[in-house]
Amino acid sequence: MAKRNNSIQFKGLLNTExxxxxxxxxxxxxxxxxxxxxxxxxxxxxxxxIKEDLPVQPKE
Structure with a gap:
């Protein structure tokens, strides 16, 4: 069965207040x-x- 995907995406600073x-x-x-x-x-x-991008430290 076919379906339609309705979505919205933000990438930025979230302020829940x-x-x-x-x-x-x-x-x-x-x-x-x-x-x-x-x-x-x-x-x-x-x-x-909800996804958060965090830096990964390289091997020294």
Whole structure:
């Protein structure tokens, strides 16, 4: 059976106090309202995944 994938992805600094994600790239700084984006999925069956990128120390 075919299916459609509806997703959104942010990569930036998460601020849970105001539910915002701040992204910075060569075009500038962009602030997104995470709570508003999550509301579009309210009442739907979803998968939530959170990933953090951490540096790995090389062997000396």
């Amino acid at each position: 105001v539910m915002e994600v701040t992204e910075e790239d060569k075009s500038g700084i962009f602030i997104y309202d995470l709570l508003e984006e999550l509301k579009s999925y309210d009442g739907k069956n979803v998968t939530i995944s």
